[in-house]
Amino acid sequence: MATQTSSIRFRGMELLAEYQKNPSVQLRNQLVRLNAGLVRKIAHRISHQCSEPYEDLEQIGYLGLIRAIERFKPTQGCAFSSFAVPYIRGEMLHFLRDRGTAVKIPRRWQDLHKEAQRFQADMMRDLGQAPSDGEVALALGVSLKEWREVKMAHKNRLPLSLDTTVCQQMDSAITLGETLPDTHYLFMQALEEDRQQIQRAMGQLESKTRVAIDFVFFKGLSRKEVAAKIGVSPMTVTRRIHRGIDQMIGYLQPQALQTDP
Numbered sequence: 088m089a090t091q092t093s094s095i096r097f098r099g100m101e102l103l104a105e106y107q108k109n110p111s112v113q114l115r116n117q118l119v120r121l122n123a124g125l126v127r128k129i130a131h132r133i134s135h136q137c138s139e140p141y142e143d144l145e146q147i148g149y150l151g152l153i154r155a156i157e158r159f160k161p162t163q164g165c166a167f168s169s170f171a172v173p174y175i176r177g178e179m180l181h182f183l184r185d186r187g188t189a190v191k192i193p194r195r196w197q198d199l200h201k202e203a204q205r206f207q208a209d210m211m212r213d214l215g216q217a218p219s220d221g222e223v224a225l226a227l228g229v230s231l232k233e234w235r236e237v238k239m240a241h242k243n244r245l246p247l248s249l250d251t252t253v254c255q256q257m258d259s260a261i262t263l264g265e266t267l268p269d270t271h272y273l274f275m276q277a278l279e280e281d282r283q284q285i286q287r288a289m290g291q292l293e294s295k296t297r298v299a300i301d302f303v304f305f306k307g308l309s310r311k312e313v314a315a316k317i318g319v320s321p322m323t324v325t326r327r328i329h330r331g332i333d334q335m336i337g338y339l340q341p342q343a344l345q346t347d348p
Contacts, residue, residue: 098121099118099121099122099167100161100167102114102117102118102121103118103156103159103161103167104161106118106156107159107160107161110157115153115156115157118156119149119152119153119156122152122156122167122168122171123149123152125152125168125171125172125175126145126148126149126151126152126175127145127148129148129172129175129176129179130144130145130148130179133176133179133180133183136194137183138194138197139182139183143182144179144182147178147179147182148175148178148179150178151171151174151175151176151177151178151179152171152174152175154174154178155167155170155171155174155175156171158170158174159171196236196237196240196241199227199229199234199237200237200238200241202227203223203226203227203234203237206218206223206226206227207223210222220234220235220238284339285335285339287338288334288335288338288339289301289331289335291334291338292331292334292335293331295317295327296327296328296330296331296334297331298317299313299317299324299327299328299331300327300328300331300332302316302317303324303328310324310325310328
């Protein structure tokens with residue numbers, strides 16, 4: 088068995104060397120057939136980790152195999168299988184990313200949803216009406232709560248475009264994007280409201296206290312620099328700032344209480 092495997096690998100390297108010198112569709116197809124088992128193995132493994140059919144993954148994997156054949160150099164000293172695996176796997180994962188959903192649904196829920204679809208189709212065919220959520224949950228052997236979670240997960244699995252119309256007025260349509268709040272605008276609006284409240288609170292302070300706070304907090308001077316500027320000691324500046332902050336808190340707290348729900 089080991090001898091047969093070695094013979095296949097040697098033959099594969101011969102073909103790869105030949106293909107590098109004289110590329111042809113015939114040689115490439117031989118190499119694809121020789122390495123098809125590698126594609127099937129990777130497709131089988133990945134198919135158990137997603138909801139895409141094995142056959143689709145296998146077909147996509149052959150594209151990766153062909154890319155590996157075209158880029159492989161027999162002189163680089165590594166096995167072709169080690170070189171080809173990233174190309175094959177990468178092509179499959181790229182395919183899954185393109186077809187993937189924004190919400191990753193557990194495999195069990197995917198199976199439940201497929202089983203529910205078959206049950207609903209049977210009910211429609213036999214009775215001419217769709218089953219209720221309770222009937223579906225009973226048929227699946229799960230709780231009503233879990234079945235509704237499965238339904239919601241599949242309903243929300245794809246991203247919703249911001250251009251989706253959510254309301255139609257007489258002269259124009261309102262899109263989802265237009266109904267979403269502008270977070271930057273809201274943030275700037277909140278900052279402006281805070282600034283106005285602080286300005287109003289400072290306006291009620293005694294002038295010397297207001298000057299000390301303005302120099303330290305708004306103009307970035309040290310307390311020593313402020314003391315020299317207004318002709319008092321740094322300790323006096325500190326006392327004025329502490330007193331002014333306490334007074335401002337007293338002015339601002341009633342307003343904060345009024346805005347609380």
